[in-house]
Amino acid sequence: MTVSFPTLRTPDGPVPPDAPSWNRQRGSRMPYDRYRPAHERVDVPLGGVRTWPHHRIEQAPLWVPVDLRDGNQALAEPMDPARKQRMFDMFVAMGFKEIEVGYPSASRTDFAFVRRLAEEGRVPDDVTVVVFTPARRDLIDRTFEAIEGLPRTVVHMYTATAPTWRNVVLGHDRDELTRLILAGGEDVLRGAERHRGGEVRFEFSPEVFNMTEPDYALEVCDAMTRLWDARPDRPVIVNLPATVEIATPNVYADQIEYMHRNLARRDGVVLSVHPHNDRGTGVACAELALLAGAQRVEGCLFGNGERTGNVCLVTLALNLYTQGVDPMLDFSDIDEIRRTVEYCNRLPVHERQPYAGDLVHTAFSGTHQDAIKKGLARHDAQPSPDRAPWDVPYLPIDPHDLGRSYEAVIRVNSQSGKGGVAYLLQTGHGLDLPRRMQIEFSRAVQTVSDEDGQEVSAKRLWELFEREYLNQDAPVRLVSHSSVEPGDGAHHLTIVLDVDGTRVTATGTGTGPIAAFVDALAQAGIGVEVLDFSEHALSEGHDSVAAAYAECRVNGRVRWGAALGASTLNASLRAVLSAVNRPWSGEGDEVGVVGAPEVLDRVGEEEDAVGA
Numbered sequence: 001m002t003v004s005f006p007t008l009r010t011p012d013g014p015v016p017p018d019a020p021s022w023n024r025q026r027g028s029r030m031p032y033d034r035y036r037p038a039h040e041r042v043d044v045p046l047g048g049v050r051t052w053p054h055h056r057i058e059q060a061p062l063w064v065p066v067d068l069r070d071g072n073q074a075l076a077e078p079m080d081p082a083r084k085q086r087m088f089d090m091f092v093a094m095g096f097k098e099i100e101v102g103y104p105s106a107s108r109t110d111f112a113f114v115r116r117l118a119e120e121g122r123v124p125d126d127v128t129v130v131v132f133t134p135a136r137r138d139l140i141d142r143t144f145e146a147i148e149g150l151p152r153t154v155v156h157m158y159t160a161t162a163p164t165w166r167n168v169v170l171g172h173d174r175d176e177l178t179r180l181i182l183a184g185g186e187d188v189l190r191g192a193e194r195h196r197g198g199e200v201r202f203e204f205s206p207e208v209f210n211m212t213e214p215d216y217a218l219e220v221c222d223a224m225t226r227l228w229d230a231r232p233d234r235p236v237i238v239n240l241p242a243t244v245e246i247a248t249p250n251v252y253a254d255q256i257e258y259m260h261r262n263l264a265r266r267d268g269v270v271l272s273v274h275p276h277n278d279r280g281t282g283v284a285c286a287e288l289a290l291l292a293g294a295q296r297v298e299g300c301l302f303g304n305g306e307r308t309g310n311v312c313l314v315t316l317a318l319n320l321y322t323q324g325v326d327p328m329l330d331f332s333d334i335d336e337i338r339r340t341v342e343y344c345n346r347l348p349v350h351e352r353q354p355y356a357g358d359l360v361h362t363a364f365s366g367t368h369q370d371a372i373k374k375g376l377a378r379h380d381a382q383p384s385p386d387r388a389p390w391d392v393p394y395l396p397i398d399p400h401d402l403g404r405s406y407e408a409v410i411r412v413n414s415q416s417g418k419g420g421v422a423y424l425l426q427t428g429h430g431l432d433l434p435r436r437m438q439i440e441f442s443r444a445v446q447t448v449s450d451e452d453g454q455e456v457s458a459k460r461l462w463e464l465f466e467r468e469y470l471n472q473d474a475p476v477r478l479v480s481h482s483s484v485e486p487g488d489g490a491h492h493l494t495i496v497l498d499v500d501g502t503r504v505t506a507t508g509t510g511t512g513p514i515a516a517f518v519d520a521l522a523q524a525g526i527g528v529e530v531l532d533f534s535e536h537a538l539s540e541g542h543d544s545v546a547a548a549y550a551e552c553r554v555n556g557r558v559r560w561g562a563a564l565g566a567s568t569l570n571a572s573l574r575a576v577l578s579a580v581n582r583p584w585s586g587e588g589d590e591v592g593v594v595g596a597p598e599v600l601d602r603v604g605e606e607e608d609a610v611g612a
Ligand SMILES: CC(=O)SCCNC(=O)CCNC(=O)[C@H](O)C(C)(C)COP(=O)(O)OP(=O)(O)OC[C@H]1O[C@@H](n2cnc3c(N)ncnc32)[C@H](O)[C@@H]1OP(=O)(O)O
Pocket: 070, 073, 103, 105, 106, 107, 133, 134, 135, 136, 139, 158, 159, 160, 169, 170, 207, 243
C-alpha cells in the first residue's frame, strides 16, 4: 500500500550524472541554495598546519555552568529566586568552582538573586561567581552594584563582533566597535577600582566569535587583555563562543587553535569556549576545542539554552569519565541532578539524553540483552565489581556509578530475545532458567508482545511465567509423596495424585527420586520421559527455597516444566508434573501412557532439543 503525504514532493530532479549505480537519490526542490557554506561566511585559519588532531584530553577543563544566565534567559518562564537558589546549591554540591549566576542588569529577579548571594553569604570560600553584562555603561554600573560585598567575582562583558552583527545590529564598523568595546572595558575597570569587597577578575566574550574574522577576533581580544592587564597571577578569561553553530566541529577547533597560538599574553589568559548546539554538534565542538588549547568550558546541564541549547556539561564531563579521566564533578546521583534541573527549568530531560535519560541504560533488543546479561555476569564474578574495570557490551558506563540500579537495564518487548527474559526472571525472582527453557519461554513472551505490540513489564512477565509453568489449576496435581531409600541404591517413592478430581495412589522405583517418580507416574497411567533436569536454591530474599526445571517428552512432544518448592524434592517432582500439565496446541495432546519411561536423574547433558 502506498501512503500519500500531500504536502511533500518526492525529489524529482535529475540523478546527478556522476552518481554511482547504487545511489538513486534525486535532486530535491528544497531551496538549499539560499544558504552559504561556512567557509564562504568566515575565514578559516590554520589550513594544513593544525595540531589539535594529534592531541588527547587528559584532564578536566574548568567547567562553568551558565544555566542561571544563558539557560535562564532561554526559558519561557525564567527561574524564580527559589529555583535559582536550588540550582546554585546543586552546582556547589556537584563541585563547580566558578558559576555564572545571572545578568544582574537585565531584571530585578537577577539583580535580587546576586544581592541575596552577597548579603546572605551564600557563596562558599572556594567558589567564584560570574556576572554577565553588555558593554554599556549604565548596565555595567548596575552590575557592580549587584556584586557589592561578594568575596570573589568575575565580571563578564560581551559584545558581538561578527560582520552581520556589526552591520545589522550594532551599526558599527570594526574600528568603531573596538572603541565601543574598549570603552566598556574601561567602565569595567573603573567599576572594579571602586568596588568594595573581594577580588574582581574579568572575562571578555566576542559574541559570535565563530563568525568573526580571525584577525579581528584576535585584535579585539588582545586589546582587552592589554587594557585589563592580563597576567598569570590575575588572568583574564577570553571566552570564544560559537553563539550560533554554523560549521563542522573541526572548523571551530581550527578557530580555537588559531587563537591559542596567536593570542598575546597567552600565559595571562584563561582560554574558554562556549559552544551552542544549532547543528547538534555542541559536544563535539567543545571536545575538539579542548584538543585545540581551550582550558575552560561554559555550558548548561542537559543542554538547556537559546534555541537548541548550550553545550551539555553533563555529557562532556561523563564523556571524560568514560575515558578514565576524573571529571572533577560528582554525578553519583544523576537522577537527583536531573530532577533538580527539570524542576528549575520546567523542561523535561529527554529519555535519550546521554547518560541521564530514562532509557539510556536500557536495552530492548534481544542480541543486546543477551550480550549485556553475559557481560554483567562476567563483571559480577570479579572480586570487587564496584572497582573492577568496566567492559560490559553496549553499556558505555556502569549505571551504578551514576546511582542507578541495573533494574531498568533490560526491558522486554517484541524485539527481545531469551537473554532479556532470562535476565528479568533472574534479577526479579532469583530464577536461573536453563538455556533451552529460556528459548522456549521467550517464544511464549514474544507471541504475547507481538500480539499487543507493547512492552512486557516485569509484572506481566512473571504472570506469563506463572501461567506457563506454575499453573495451580492443572489437571494432574501432586497431593503427597513419601520416599524410602533402603540402601540398595534404589529409591522407592509413593505418590498420591489428584487427576481431574480423582485421587490416584501409585508407587515407583528408580535410581533416584525423579526416576522413581517417573516410574510411579507410569503406574498411574501418565507417561513422561525426563530429558534434562536442573534445580537451584533461590537467591536470598525469596521466600521459597528451591526452584527446579525439567525438560520432558510427553506424548512425543518435548516441553519444559518448572516449580518452586519448600524443598528440592518437592520442587523437582512438581517441575516434572508442570511439564506434564502444560497446555500446548497440536494433535494428540492429552496426557497419556507412553510405556515405561527411560529417566535421566542428572542435569544438563542433553543436546539442544528445542533448537537455538
Ligand atoms: C548570546 C547571548 O546570550 S547575549 C545575552 C543576551 N541576553 C539577554 O539579552 C537577556 C537580558 N537582556 C535584557 O533584559 C535587555 O536586553 C537589557 C535590559 C539588557 C537591555 O534592554 P534594552 O535597553 O531595552 O535594550 P535591548 O534589549 O533592545 O538591546 C538592544 C540594544 O543594545 C545594544 N547592544 C546589544 N548588545 C550589546 C553589547 N554587547 N554591548 C553594547 N550594546 C549592545 C544594541 O545595539 C541595541 O542598541 P540600540 O537600542 O541603540 O539599537
